[in-house]
Amino acid sequence: MVEQSRKFTAKKLATGLLAAVMVAGLAGCSGNNKENNSAASDTGSFNKEGLPIVSEPVTLKVLTVRWGSMGDTFTQNQWLKDLETNTNVKIDWQVMSSNDWAEQKSIMLASGTLPDVVLGDQTFSDSDIVNNLSYFRPLDDYIDQYMPNLKAAMEETPDMKKISTFPDGKIYSMPARLPSRPMSSRQPVINKTWLDKLGLKVPDTIDDLYNVMKAFKEQDPNGNGKQDEIPYIEVSNDLISPFGIADLNNNNMLVKDGKAVYYPTSEEYKEGLKWENKLYNEGLLDKELFTQDDTMRSAKFQNPDAPVVGFSYQWTPDAVFGKWGDQYETIPPIAGPDGKRYTIGNPIGMNLARNELLITSSCKTPEIAARWADQFYTNEASIQNFWGAIGTVIQKNDDGTYTLMDPPAGTSADAWYWDQSLRDFGPKYVSPAFEKNIVLSAESGDGLKLQLDKLGSEYVTEPFPNVMYTAEEFQELPTLTTDIDTYVNTMRAQFISKGGIDEGWEAYVKKLNDMGLEKLLKIRTEAYSRYVSVK
Structure with a gap:
């Protein structure tokens, strides 16, 4: 907490003493x-x-x-x-x-x-x-x-x-x-009502997606007589995942052919930036892409008068669109320039x-x-500590399966699970073989995520794992990542909005090297080597 003025000193001291007393009690x-x-x-x-x-x-x-x-x-x-x-x-x-x-x-x-x-x-x-x-x-x-x-x-x-x-x-x-849990994370979601109105097919490749976005922008699919449609409103790795940029943990690292790779200097990333720059130049990306916050973005997803967002990446179609949720549909991953599909996630499950x-x-x-x-x-202990107790939240059936009961009226399933269990937190293990015994609704929540996962799970790439760092590495990482990540994000915004990618690429990579990229990669690759060597 940053102290704003001296008048808060006494309050902070009192808070600290109270917390100290609480800690002593622990x-x-x-x-x-x-x-x-x-x-x-x-x-x-x-x-x-x-x-x-x-x-x-x-x-x-x-x-x-x-x-x-x-x-x-x-x-x-x-x-x-x-x-x-x-x-x-x-x-x-x-x-x-x-x-x-x-x-x-x-x-x-x-x-x-x-x-x-x-x-x-x-x-x-x-x-x-x-x-x-x-x-x-x-x-x-x-x-x-x-x-x-x-x-x-x-x-x-x-x-x-x-x-x-x-x-x-x-x-x-x-x-x-x-x-x-699904293998994939966020997947492509599109306004199917708009596609049908314009007589368009679900996009399969990035060229298809470009043509669909252009039609969304120019042909008034929400029918309000305004050109207020925004084909895509976020800066994220999702949009360049067709280029092989499938970064689950948002650390600018990938695993390629068994090796740790820093992708913001890769050719795939460069081509992805060119694609984003093309979309931006033609007004297919939100003009407020780099200035809006989550509240502004949410207001556009849930615009009260008419849906205005055409394409997105989400866990489930109903996640962000409010009353317009029924118009949106999850679709298979978009094929990239190499003809392959890539989905952000983890082949062993999220x-x-x-x-x-x-x-x-x-x-x-x-x-x-x-x-x-x-x-x-144990399997039974784990499902009860993830959803809730057998007899309260889970019904154990005579055939050896386990069915989740409906939540009380006025309560969402997810809120009920958090109320009744440790949910995401705490030790647990459910064997992959046991999961076939768990019966989930395919209409909502965890069951819907598994249902939608079938569209993209076969395309999930191996992510750079959640590696562990030494105390010395933790000392060096914050300075390196803060400076380097800030520069990468700044240049991404500049490349998308102003172009000049081919002309400025060499200077961009040189600047990263000057900022200590080699040291950062050494830390990351050594941590990765330690991780894969564990038997």
């Missing part, structure tokens, strides 16, 4: 908790296998962060309540809001006062963990000795181990594999994450915490 293994944990180890009440985990009740303090004002209703998930009964491990949930977590996190990391367990990848980032490794326990031995479910998951899906392995070769955080559970050095009984966490890595 201290792991303190007071009765410490006595209980110590007793578990000293008396031999810990069971290495089976349930309960401990013969005498033990309490773990578990910290997690929820978005905004979501609160802690998820703790009433029946599976979580049954877990306490079955394991004898009681959970003292410390649920914080993302609204004020940044300040509290800083105080916590500065003090080194942490709870027993930290849950959810929104709580601590890679750099938070790497720069404070002494606060977190290496988990390799605990996984090997006490976590058969996670161990089996990592053997079945090796990428779970790859994303969880830190630069020193150890695992400090547990991963998750979310169920029933479903892997790390840092979903950490056991801190403050915890005196990490073996209990490890066995407790391992209970989350």
Whole structure:
């Protein structure tokens, strides 16, 4: 938080003291908790296998962060309540809001006062963990000795181990594999009503798309007598994905023929810029492309009088168009100049994450915490911690399938899932073979995403993975990426709006090299090499 004037100093001090008190309350293994944990180890009440985990009740303090004002209703998930009964491990949930977590996190990391367990990848980032490794326990031995479910998951899906392995070769955080996630991310969405009115076919190639955009611009498909149609309104890699630029993690990197590639200096990217410049010159891209914010863009998507946007990339057609949603349809990926189609996404699914559970050095009984966490890595546990409990949100059928129930009236399915479960956060693993047993509605939400995924999943390219960096690399990356990314984005806007791409290309690449591109690539390629070498 930036201090605006001296009059805020007292308020900030009071806030800091309050946060410090709250952090003190999160201290792991303190007071009765410490006595209980110590007793578990000293008396031999810990069971290495089976349930309960401990013969005498033990309490773990578990910290997690929820978005905004979501609160802690998820703790009433029946599976979580049954877990306490079955394991004898009681959970003292410390649920914080993302609204004020940044300040509290800083105080916590500065003090080194942490709870027993930290849950959810929104709580601590890679750099938070790497720069404070002494606060977190290496988990390799605990996984090997006490976590058969996670161990089996990592053997079945090796990428779970790859994303969880830190630069020193150890695992400090547990991963998750979310169920029933698509392989592709945003896919092309077009106003089908406009196509039909103008007698046009769904575009198949970039030449087709250009012709459709031109017709949208010039032939008044919304029928209001104005030339207010905007064929495309965003600057994004989606529009140049037909050129092979399929950047899932927005870090300007691709994997090509098994090698890490920086694409903003590639020929494919250059040709993509020329394509965008052509569209811009002919008024097929929004004239406010580089000046509008999300609010302005949303207002155009949902223009109250008539639909004005012709083409976009979205998760689902109804995602942004408001009352005009029924006019839009998801279509297959557009073929590029090489005749191939490319979809941004991940061939193994958009479903892997790390840092979903950490056991801190403050915890005196990490073996209990490890066995407790391992209970989350079964198929049934995972679906209940992603959607909600069986009997509440999920119906278990006699044929071995699982059906999601309809949400209460007035509540969206997605909001209901967040209310009833850990949803995206926390440890979980659903085996690919088990997913066929999950019955989702193809009309909305997660089921609709899977349905639409069939259009583009076969064209999904291998993304540059979510690699891990060392503490030293984290020191260098921010300066390099801030300067270089800013220059790339500035020049992209200039090339699109003013052209001169061929004439200015050599100077553009030279400038990037002068700014330290070689050092940035060395960091990224070394991190990639470490990632692929994990066995």
